Amino acid sequence: MNPAPDLANGCEGPTTAEEFRRIWPDTRAFHTVEGRAVAIVEAEQMTKVFRRPDKGPGLRGSLKHLFVRRFDDKVAVDHVDLSIEAGEAVAYVGPNGAGKSTSVKLLSGILVPTSGTVRIDGLSPQKDREEVAKRIGVLFGQRTQLWWDLPVRESFAVLRDLYSIDHGTFRQRLARFNEVLELEELMPVLGRKLSLGQRMRADLAAAMLHAPRVVYLDEPTIGLDLSVKDRVRQFFRTVRDEGTTVMLTSHDLGDIEGFCRRLVIVDTGRVIFDGDLKAVKDAFARERILHVETETAVPLDTAREILPNAVVTAGENPTRFSIRFDRFVLTAGHVIGAVTALSNVVDFSVDEPGIEDVIRRVYSGDLQLAGEAA
């Protein structure tokens, strides 16, 4: 029986670049043809249709359904074409019910597409499920792959054996993850006793333990507090820098910013944008809202006069109000300066629009992104 890994026993992560590449292969290296990266994940006309019972309202409807079965087809993913290159980091965003999770489950081989094809590393996840499983890592923010009734270190040991990772490599990888995720303190804790933040740290390590070529992160920071979020984000940035292909779905702009260059927006199962994240942000997430609290009441009309390019709205009492402005027209400093001239500012905060705001405006037809699709 092999001893359980114990980070406290002075195991160190790799110290040289060469050693590091031994335990952590660069996926980009496997997927280049004549120096050019090739697709590692490919979806062609990927479609998923769910059949759901169409019951009439109330008990009557339910009873009727027992005898006359009617079903309704819901198209969750609608003819999606997507190609992700090795080493690429892609954010997949969309509102609830847009088909994000379903897409991830199709692209990782969990669900079978109703029509169209998915290939991972050239393999069909349905025909070569076990081969594909070795090459992908999956993290679902709302589920855990840790063994509920075992200490975290035992869960890792089981995963080590499931993926046939040799002991030396395993220890070195864990030691490396430990640097960012601080796993050491979690090692003796039972899976079910972990807090959400602890669980996510352990789950991230679990998803990456076999150095997958592609990793799918589905809402990896959901419900986490800021400090854990930062750590988790730092971890997946590290992973990306080391050459792992990452596909991330999230509601949280903070996850996406500074992480990936490519943004895919989905709505009602269709890809409505696929292109450069920065371009979208520069173009559309330019609005800022400054919430101000002043010492004395400020007449809003005066404020409007001195800030003609902004929209001033009243707050819950006369000393509070909000100013909406375009960050390419005004700066926050300028706005604060203008308000200070009217009264002393006691407190203020700035709202930045989330990617969701951008997306919402895309749906409402305010924004035309389609022309920008890469």
Add this chain to the structure above:
Amino acid sequence: MNPYLALARAQARSVLAYRGNFALGLGGFLFQLVALLAVWRVVLSNGPIGSFDWPQMRSYLLVAFASGVIVGMGADYRMASRIVQGDVALDIVKPVDYQRARFAEAFGGVWIEVAVVLLVGGVTLVLFGGMAWPGWSETMLFLCSMLLLFPLKFLVVYMSGLACFWTQHYVGIQWARVAVVNLFSGALIPLAYLPSWLAAAAKWSPFAGLTSTPGLILVGQAPGREGFVLVAVQLFWVVTMWLAARGLWNKAMARLTVNGG
């Protein structure tokens, strides 16, 4: 370590996590055993009915108890709830065969069930007097039959768990399974007491291997060739159901939906 062994070992360690729940679940089987022992003792007090006398019935009921406990203490709930909750998504992205992995886990968890069976069997025999052992060859055949009981019970439980892919709920399936297994395996009453047409159907069904086959061999009611035939039928069903379960799994995968997260 072999991946399947690793899963078995993880499960072997996990079974101790819910001792209270295990004890309560066990209580259910124990009460049933005690009740059946009490009833049959009265019924058979005036001499044998049909082919069973009281000492035979005692041994037979112990086999029925064992067949209830083996792969019966939570393995079914575990498998079913992973499917109902959608955690099965994470099992699909593991580089192991799903069915073999679940089999390995059931195997890992069986040690405590076997320990309980041996303990309860021993205590019962002490309290109610010993049992008549059949000859050597029958004993060996009985042990083979008990060994086959494990994969057979696993497959019955596993396939009923897979049914959750269609029903999205387990309780109804479990009740149906328990009712069918109790009747057709002879766990509630020996098949010989059923109407002959039903007894014949049950005898060749996969369920007979769960109690009737090892039970009859143990009490000496399936002597010689008949015992071998019954064990061969048991083996046939293990192989057939293993393949059928694979087919069922493939069908389930094609229609899998995992909602939320």
